Amino acid sequence: MCAHYESVHDKVRLKAHFGIDLPSELARRDVWPGYLSTLIRRHPHADIGDDALPEPEALLGSFGLILHRASETKTAHHAYNARCETFAEIPSFRDAWREAQRCIIPLESFFEPDWRSGKAV
Numbered sequence: 094m095c096a097h098y099e100s101v102h103d104k105v106r107l108k109a110h111f112g113i114d115l116p117s118e119l120a121r122r123d124v125w126p127g128y129l130s131t132l133i134r135r136h137p138h139a140d141i142g143d144d145a146l147p148e149p150e151a152l153l154g155s156f157g158l159i160l161h162r163a164s165e166t167k168t169a170h171h172a173y174n175a176r177c178e179t180f181a182e183i184p185s186f187r188d189a190w191r192e193a194q195r196c197i198i199p200l201e202s203f204f205e206p207d208w209r210s211g212k213a214v
């Protein structure tokens with residue numbers, strides 16, 4: 094996954110696609126690891142089987158996994174990417190994976206470096 098993307102700011106498109114509203118506080122347009130970004134998650138108690146639970150919600154969260162052993166959020170930029178073959182075993186990602194701490198990050202575009210020119214495309 095890339096480390097730089099543009100966050101969604103179009104409320105109409107987000108509502109049409111996911112059926113939810115953007116959080117009242119908008120995220121930055123350009124997002125890097127450790128920055129606040131809009132994310133969509135299921136309700137924390139969705140597994141209890143109660144039909145009265147709210148639908149998924151959009152809120153602001155830090156882009157990148159903040160490790161449970163971290164004393165501050167500055168370590169978020171160190172854990173935002175993992176290989177699909179090993180993330181269930183790597184200590185940084187293992188607990189979050191087992192506890193189903195996943196979300197959808199809606200974005201407008203993402204930028205990858207072009208190693209030939211040194212510029213993002």
